[in-house]
Amino acid sequence: MPVSIRAVAFVEVMTKETVTMPQYLLSVCFDEDYDDVDLSTPENQAQMARTAELTAEMERAGAWVFLAGLRPASSATVVRADGGDVSMTDGPYAETKEQMGGFWVIEAPDLDAALEWAAKASTACERPIEVRPVHA
């Protein structure tokens, strides 16, 4: 088993049954608002089928933890609690057209394994995938 930076103390020393694998967030990057996307087109149907197949592959490999596809960023509300006051604003927090459209949380032994899943995810979604480690 390859040792990984920082993980070594846990992964290699602690016994197999208590091993906690690192988790990664793979988010699907959209560079346009997708309000008007017609999911019934053959292209989008095929893409969704590929995505479902990848998720199934993750499950079989024991890598899958969680996933969600998100409604468009325009449907978001930002809530701010400041002392006793709670304010709400319409729209997403980040004021850019690039938004997360969905995500997987996976378990992988190390970064390279996570990047391999990300490459498959990018192929399936035909979009960039951002990989971020989850805080241990």
Add this chain to the structure above:
Amino acid sequence: MPDVLADVFRREAGRCTATLIRVLGDIDLAEDAVAEAFAIAAEKWPTQGVPPNPGAWITTTARNRAIDRLRRESTRTDRHVAALRLESDDMPPDPNPELAAVDDFVDVVADDQLRLMFLCCHPALAADAQVALTLRLLGGLDTPEIARAFLVAEPTLAQRIVRAKRKLRDNHAPYRIPRPAELPDRLHAVLVAIYLIYTEGHTATTGDSLTRVDLSREAIRLGRVLTELMPDEPEAVGLLALTLLTEARRPARTAADGSMIRLADQDRTQWDRPLITEGHTLVRACLRRDQPGPFQIQAAIAAVHADAATAAATDWSQIVALYDQLHALRPHAVTALNRAVALGELRGAAAGLDALDSLDVSLLEDYQPYHAARADLLARAGRREATAAYDRAIELTANPTERRFLERQRNEVADRT
């Protein structure tokens, strides 16, 4: 004694750090432990003498110190666990590091250096971070040295290194040699980083000396380490050959007053013959293997130049053919530019200019060598646009030595017209 220690440091620091990272699973712990071991050496060696295998001594001492420290600071669970791991490891703590069995150790060390090269050049890191980390961890250069070499502010460089190390740690980057399927891409990243270190040392981007010998030497040393560890990778051999053949010209590149001398005008008797011989041997070995790659082809081009006793004797047809091969393998605007320059030598300045004009200039608009090459071809063709092209090249040149050279060329042309 300080010389001996500095020498051991240059040779061994990277190797020791590489092994300690594997043993400790943490880059910072490893760096601290190695630094501590060298401090102990500075104290002990002058009175006790230099141990027979200084590298193994440093590694063992660093490991023992790390165990001590982990025990002292074992308030954090993970560190405690790491200390346990050290004791149960394949290398039992040795109270007399001088007596440590070194042979097995050294074998392991070789692999560790490769692991560290691939870690430093992980594709998840930006190129400038890869280069900085490689110099820091494998070259044993400290932050101020690297900052000076790349003319980056020290805090900027320190931040770059800290961030790169943290990213590798937070992401659980694996400490291993890539699998065969990933190897070509991962190895290419390592080769590019070494090549960047070499070229930065060869023509410093800015600064008043044309060469920064230390960086070039370090790049060549890393190239040698890599070819020793991966003798069957022709591109690694190609990179080493390329750097050796380029390095061979160094003594002839600058005049006594520090000004730059073009390849065509260099005194070829000043070229370093042993380096050329070594480079040629490596290029021939690559040709026999017949698995061409970009670095091997560039090395072959450098070898053709090195073969010519005078600039006039250069086999330009072979050089054009090699650039064609390089461009077919990996199309690139700079390769096309170099091909056009070679064509200008083979068939005359007009042919070279024709080839230049057929390039996609949008990619080369801010590329200094494009304007310098164009100015030279225009001047040789007797075209008056040459001065304007020189002006643009000068504008884009950060290196003062090179700028003075171009200004001289421009003034000659201006006098003529």
